[in-house]
């Protein structure tokens with residue numbers, strides 16, 4: 001998974017109409033990716049289809065929007081002894097999802113606990129974490145279960161407070177940022193102040209299932225993220241592209 005020029009550390013590859021084709025074309029354009037899924041079933045469906053794609057790390061996930069009951073975590077926990085990539089997982093306390101928040105918390109705790117137990121210090125599990133209006137709780141779970149210490153935790157589109165940002169950084173989390181996060185003042189500020197080695201790029205594309213977008217759209221979005229991080233930090237775009245790629249390579253390598 002190393003040696004790519006660009007990395008998308010949070011992409012819903014299975015939502016592209018032609019996932020395999022997008023992966024292959026992205027490889028030719030120099031892009032590697034951590035492809036997240038929203039349910040264990042989606043992971044299992046994609047696993048065989050994408051088995052040959054060397055630029056894709058396919059993650060097994062349980063997105064908080066898909067959690068109804070804590071037992072929804074069981075199928076994912078079972079997979080984690082054999083799968084190093086975990087995501088999308090996390091918590092969402094925004095009004096639309098507040099009704100399931102208790103179950104989300106229980107499910108997230110079970111998944112982080114299973115990931116921490118399964119994680120090998122020589123080749124740690126990698127988690128892509130969604131935390132909307134729930135950064136403090138998400139960090140509590142990562143800390144309490146040992147996932148923060150034993151896994152490589154990446155906060156996707158982090159939108160917590162500055163205090164929570166630094167707590168996450170102290171816990172060893174990294175931050176994957178996309179062009180939309182970087183279009184906000186808070187996103188640009190976080191891209192400016194965080195140590196460079198904690199920054200990763202992502203797209204969170206496509207916006208919906210069955211999307212006709214292609215690998216070119218993905219690469220263009222990553223390039224816009226690179227440009228925005230470079231602008232926020234007052235740094236050279238080529239240097240930032242190389243920095244983000246080196247960071248991603250480190251996260252994904254054993």
Ligand SMILES: [Zn+2]
Pocket residue numbers: 010012036088204
């Ligand atoms: Zn996502």
